Amino acid sequence: MEFVQHPDPEVVRKFLAAWTGIANGFLRRGGYPPELGLAMMRPEKFLSVSWDGRKLAWRQDSSGTFVIDSSDILVANFDAKTAEDFGLCDGIADNIEDLMFLLGYREWDDSLGKNNQDGVKIVGDYITEWRKTYAKSVESLNEFEKNKSDPKKLNSAKQALEKIRDSMKKFPAVEYRWKIDRGLDLNEVETMILKLKEQGKSGSGGGGTGRLGGR
Template sequence: MKQTFSIAASLLLAATVSTATPTAHAVDSAPLPQIAVPKVYIVPMKGQMGTDVEPEEYDAIVEDIKKVKPDIIVIQLDASDEDRKQPLDLSEGRANRAERSIPKINEYRDLALKFRTELRDIPQVMWVNDAIGFSALMAFAWPEMYMGSDARIWGLQQVTMLAMGWEDPDVAAKMMAAWTAAGKGFLELGGYPLPLGDALLFPDRNLSARWEGRKVKWTNDVDGTWIIDDNPKRTPIFTAQLAEDSGLCDGTADSLDDLMFILGYREYTKIDSGEKAIDGYIKRWRKAFERCEELLQDVGDEGGGDERALAKQLKTWESILSEMERYPAVEYRLGRQYGLNKGAVKREIEQIKNQLQQIRNRERGNRTNGGNAPGGAGLGGGGNRR
């Protein structure tokens, strides 16, 4: 990882950080410990929100943290809907639509709440490497925020998009208010002011910032010292530089060493059990998903209605079902990319079982071979709900 901080700059920043009072954060945050070599627990939230960052996977991390009792928790957020390698395209965003974040807002809220409440006695720092899409909500759920020097936090238009599609003005307003209030809840949790939330959610809201003493005041106008956003057609984009200049984040750091130095520690002990657990999970579910994709290819190629082919198809579908049940991420992605859900797979399995039964009955010379069986008529509708 590149080092952008000279020692002098680092010391200057460290001094600034140590004397600055935090911005108006509503939720108490435990103070950093006054010890020489703190134990630092890294919690990665990286990849696709909703699959790689699967809220349920963090239950075990929280329990591990309680057991390990670190001095500081660093949440490392690197989840972006916009591929850095692709040209910036606000309308299309990430080139691979399948990798776009999944709008599980309530689950993300519960995940943030879990850390902020169950582990409230341990100081927590949000370290943003990239936050575009629903991950931006997470960035604002912690009061202490640092960013990588090339990190970005984009607006929250994905949240407002959830409320689109209603024509009745009252219903449309209801939906918009409900969704955006949920989005602003993350900012409240992190103690960020609501004018900032309004600007991040609504393109037509301006945003500027000014220092009032040591505090930053955000307003939905263009009267502040920094005009963050005066474009009525889009929500603000925070680069690390802008975020630092405007006081949105508490500093920039490109490595954990930098971050810890800014926080006032020359030495620290890194605890990577959380990283290992999350990395392992991501590898496992993605491997399972790849295998399911291959299996789907196989099942398409496995033509023929003979017993052997059907038995193979049955085994294939059962393997897919097993992975779907094991990893909700696999189920979600198969739904998003292939229109499959567990119900459809179960139906497929039952149909193959019936065909096999019929073949076996015929082979046994059974007169009641199922040809006139009253099967096949479902209760209505297919299995594809995605």
């Protein structure tokens, strides 16, 4: 795509000043001098630095003690060591252990990463596990349907519902899947279990505990 500059130089100047001002605001918010940000965004800006006691005095020219950028073609930039020397960073980390130390994690444990327990694997294992649990809860549904109408097997029907309830409690994704597939949530399962307990105490049978069929 060909770059086309606005024909009015005054519009270009104001537009450039506005956007560099916005970007420079982030640096100033972090405590960095405006000269630093401008030199890193606008090639025509020079950058040098001098020492005023223990403080650094940044200049928008090349007359400082240490010249960072005296080119009107390239913007100012810093390698890691130079950034550390001029107080622009808190330190240099050669590896993740160094980074954790600099961030204040003195007892950081990298065993998860070394044992292949990275985020992708953890998430993948979780998805596999909740899907297996959901499949087992569907088997419990079949057991419930088979036993709910027999007064002698109400306890087995109740245990089947309890397995479904426990699956929902262990994995919220299982409850969500039940809601989508069968319109049933954890509260309804709990209510059905209570009804079966009451039926067991009264000695009555029947299958009026609620709905567990598919939509």
